[in-house]
Amino acid sequence: MSILWRVLTRHRRAVILAAVLLAAFLLMTVQVRHDRAVVSFVRQAVLFTVSPFIKLTAVTVGGVNHVWQNYVDLRGLRQENLRLQREAVLLQRRIDQLEEQVLETQRLQGLLAMREAWRAEFVAARVVGKDATNWFKTILIDRGSRAGMRRNLPVVGPDGLVGRIVEVTPSTSKVQLITDPLSAAGVLMQRTRVTGIVIGNLDAGLRVRYLPLLADVVVGDQVVTSGMGGVFPKGIPVGRVTAVERKSGALFQEAVLQPKVDLSRLEEVVILMNWERREGFETGSRRQP
Amino acid sequence: MRLFVVCLLACASAQAALLGAISVGGVRPDLFVLLVFFLSPRVSPEVATLQGFVIGLCQDALSGGPLGLRAFTYTFLGFVTAWLSHDLYTEKPLAQFWLLLAGAAGASLLAFSLLAFFVGLLPLVPALGLIAPEAVYTAVVGFLLLRLPQVRAAFVRAI
Numbered sequence: 402m403s404i405l406w407r408v409l410t411r412h413r414r415a416v417i418l419a420a421v422l423l424a425a426f427l428l429m430t431v432q433v434r435h436d437r438a439v440v441s442f443v444r445q446a447v448l449f450t451v452s453p454f455i456k457l458t459a460v461t462v463g464g465v466n467h468v469w470q471n472y473v474d475l476r477g478l479r480q481e482n483l484r485l486q487r488e489a490v491l492l493q494r495r496i497d498q499l500e501e502q503v504l505e506t507q508r509l510q511g512l513l514a515m516r517e518a519w520r521a522e523f524v525a526a527r528v529v530g531k532d533a534t535n536w537f538k539t540i541l542i543d544r545g546s547r548a549g550m551r552r553n554l555p556v557v558g559p560d561g562l563v564g565r566i567v568e569v570t571p572s573t574s575k576v577q578l579i580t581d582p583l584s585a586a587g588v589l590m591q592r593t594r595v596t597g598i599v600i601g602n603l604d605a606g607l608r609v610r611y612l613p614l615l616a617d618v619v620v621g622d623q624v625v626t627s628g629m630g631g632v633f634p635k636g637i638p639v640g641r642v643t644a645v646e647r648k649s650g651a652l653f654q655e656a657v658l659q660p661k662v663d664l665s666r667l668e669e670v671v672i673l674m675n676w677e678r679r680e681g682f683e684t685g686s687r688r689q690p
Numbered sequence: 691m692r693l694f695v696v697c698l699l700a701c702a703s704a705q706a707a708l709l710g711a712i713s714v715g716g717v718r719p720d721l722f723v724l725l726v727f728f729l730s731p732r733v734s735p736e737v738a739t740l741q742g743f744v745i746g747l748c749q750d751a752l753s754g755g756p757l758g759l760r761a762f763t764y765t766f767l768g769f770v771t772a773w774l775s776h777d778l779y780t781e782k783p784l785a786q787f788w789l790l791l792a793g794a795a796g797a798s799l800l801a802f803s804l805l806a807f808f809v810g811l812l813p814l815v816p817a818l819g820l821i822a823p824e825a826v827y828t829a830v831v832g833f834l835l836l837r838l839p840q841v842r843a844a845f846v847r848a849i
Contacts, residue, residue: 418739418765425758425762427758454702454703455706458703462708531707531710532753533705533706533748535716
């Protein structure tokens with residue numbers, strides 16, 4: 402025992418490094434084996450601790466941006482003419498507010514139209530943060546378990562599918578975007594009803610895999626969720642085919658998609674609640690928003 | 691310890707909520723890797739190892755990747771940075787930049803290798819198209835942060 406202790410003490414540096422590397426390796430291994438309890442606990446603990454600071458930062462940045470746009474940018478005008486500057490500040494502020502209101506109204510009208518079309522309960526949320534790496538595509542929204550959020554709820558924008566909730570804290574949730582390299586969803590071609598699986602990519606693109614080699618898929622085809630897998634309702638627009646790839650010797654063909662939603666500029670999203678108890682997601686019967 | 695916690699919280703908040711405004715082509719600098727670089731030389735390799743693990747774990751929790759991916763990478767990076775800090779210490783600006791670039795790219799390549807091992811083989815070309823600009827951007831930001839006193843002095847002189 403004492404010999405072991407002496408060896409450990411002498412090689413303390415190497416032992417600590419090996420132990421911590423092993424811990425990190427085991428964490429990843431645990432996830433591969435789908436034992437999510439420990440991982441989920443750690444994620445939620447960190448997210449719970451950090452998310453108030455992220456929200457605070459987002460609010461502060463918004464405030465500073467507001468002040469910058471409404472005051473600092475207009476400071477030069479004061480040097481030319483004080484009276485005109487005051488008027489300009491007031492008018493500019495009104496214009497900014499009105500423009501912002503118009504844009505917000507348009508976005509909310511889109512969301513309301515979507516709600517009408519799909520007849521689902523929904524909760525609107527604001528995007529307060531983005532993924533901490535460039536590799537994965539997730540966003541942080543300002544609704545958590547207190548607002549009824551839970552894992553795997555589908556998240557959509559005015560134009561189509563955004564992703565699904567993967568982590569929930571009381572006040573925030575993390576949404577995995579469909580462009581995330583670890584994301585996958587069942588889809589079908591709206592025109593021919595051919596099914597496939599849409600996956601994300603490291604370059605933030607979308608690809609539909611496992612399309613039968615002889616299936617009729619052409620550029621311009623609209624792609625919607627198939628409803629298979631039970632996470633996403635059937636008929637949510639996903640994207641438009643921009644290229645079809647048929648490699649010689651391959652069993653399947655692939656399609657490259659342009660996402661319906663501009664995921665880099667998301668400000669508000671909608672979380673579909675209790676959709677499984679409702680009907681109306683089928684594209685054939687769905688009114689267009 | 692208090693400095694570490696404050697730096698980590700500030701880094702996490704900035705990475706998630708601030709850096710979108712300065713992203714170039716969708717690529718943002720990685721503040722977490724800079725945090726490892728800046729904190730590790732100040733402590734022993736043992737402490738740097740643990741700090742790297744916690745920083746990586748925090749980034750993993752705030753990202754969509756597997757938990758442990760960056761923790762593993764930054765554990766290793768923190769240890770190496772602390773261990774070699776005396777040998778690699780330099781005041782030369784160009785050398786600082788290249789060290790930051792090499793460290794950021796090395797950390798990303800290690801993370802990519804781990805990801806490929808656990809999740810499956812990922813296409814290398816798109817990954818390099820992400821790793822290279824991210825490493826360069828991170829090195830540039832790190833270099834500017836290191837040179838902040840000089841930049842500030844030059845700015846004051848100019849005005």
